[in-house]
Amino acid sequence: MIEALADITEDAFLGGQLRLKQKRSGHRAGHDAILLAAATEARAGDRVVDLGAGVGTAGLALARRLAGLSLSLVEIDPELAQLARANAVANAIAAETIVLDVTADASAFAEHGLLPDSVDAVLMNPPFNDPARHRGSPDQARHVAHVATSETLDAWVHAARRILRSNGALTLIWRADGIAEILTALSRGFGSLSILPVHGEAGRPAIRVLVRAVKGGRAPTRLLPGLMLNEESRVPKKEVREVLEGRAVLPLAEPRKSTAEAIPTAVPARMSGESP
Numbered sequence: 386m387i388e389a390l391a392d393i394t395e396d397a398f399l400g401g402q403l404r405l406k407q408k409r410s411g412h413r414a415g416h417d418a419i420l421l422a423a424a425t426e427a428r429a430g431d432r433v434v435d436l437g438a439g440v441g442t443a444g445l446a447l448a449r450r451l452a453g454l455s456l457s458l459v460e461i462d463p464e465l466a467q468l469a470r471a472n473a474v475a476n477a478i479a480a481e482t483i484v485l486d487v488t489a490d491a492s493a494f495a496e497h498g499l500l501p502d503s504v505d506a507v508l509m510n511p512p513f514n515d516p517a518r519h520r521g522s523p524d525q526a527r528h529v530a531h532v533a534t535s536e537t538l539d540a541w542v543h544a545a546r547r548i549l550r551s552n553g554a555l556t557l558i559w560r561a562d563g564i565a566e567i568l569t570a571l572s573r574g575f576g577s578l579s580i581l582p583v584h585g586e587a588g589r590p591a592i593r594v595l596v597r598a599v600k601g602g603r604a605p606t607r608l609l610p611g612l613m614l615n616e617e618s619r620v621p622k623k624e625v626r627e628v629l630e631g632r633a634v635l636p637l638a639e640p641r642k643s644t645a646e647a648i649p650t651a652v653p654a655r656m657s658g659e660s661p
Contacts, residue, residue: 393468398442399631403449405472407440408464414442416614416629417558417593421510422446423628423654424581424595424637425556429453431505434548436487436541437461441469441480443508448478450631450654456480457499459487487511488540491547499548507545508556511537513563538563542570549600556637557598561591577602579637582611586619597637609636627653 395406398419407414421443427433430453435444438458448456458473458480460466466484473480483497487509491501538559545555555575559567561582571578575598582591591611612635614625627633634654 418442424635425508427506433506436509458482504548511541546574571598577604578606581609
């Protein structure tokens with residue numbers, strides 16, 4: 386059962402193009418999920434899996450931009466999964482919702498139709514706060530959604546690698562000071578990395594990194610110019626507002642090219658149903 390209506394809010398994303406119900410307390414969807422969706426490359430007909438989908442924010446935002454995806458939302462919390470299912474229906478987006486622990490073994494994934502080498506694209510926003518430096522929330526659901534163990538990233542990347550087809554792409558968001566952990570986890574089976582640092586404001590270290598990695602990829606790693614979220618006045622920059630409102634995508638979402646690099650700026654987005 387979904388919690389009482391008093392414990393649920395309905396919030397607008399993508400400039401109102403996506404409306405999502407979520408719990409008032411615990412983990413709340415925000416900019417990270419929308420940036421992740423805007424960094425994910427896919428095309429009509431692709432099978433796409435959002436691991437740790439929560440209420441479906443990233444996966445549904447991607448599906449709002451790209452029509453014709455075969456989308457699966459994987460979430461361990463049954464209540465969040467139920468909200469994700471309801472959000473897909475409310476936004477008229479076709480999506481399968483699966484209650485499953487991302488760290489489960491291959492047989493558990495197979496029971497839900499997530500077979501090895503069967504998926505074109507995976508996106509994920511794993512719990513990434515370091516428990517040694519981050520005071521976990523007393524709210525257990527929020528704690529689980531935010532705080533990583535030493536095995537979290539490896540386990541999630543392993544799950545993505547197992548279900549991705551050869552040359553399929555994983556897109557993830559992680560804390561910037563954990564870049565070494567990302568590179569280590571992706572060194573097994575992934576290549577052709579593209580890394581986009583995300584800065585809260587000018588003159589400050591990056592707070593997030595968005596990474597796209599290709600299963601079996603062999604191209605050199607690319608470190609793109611950083612994305613600055615806010616002006617000096619702490620107002621979101623124009624190009625960031627366009628991404629958050631669903632009117633632009635990030636360079637990681639551009640189609641991969643063998644002879645040219647993606648332009649390192651936000652580019653206009655084409656929403657579902659819009660003509661080329």
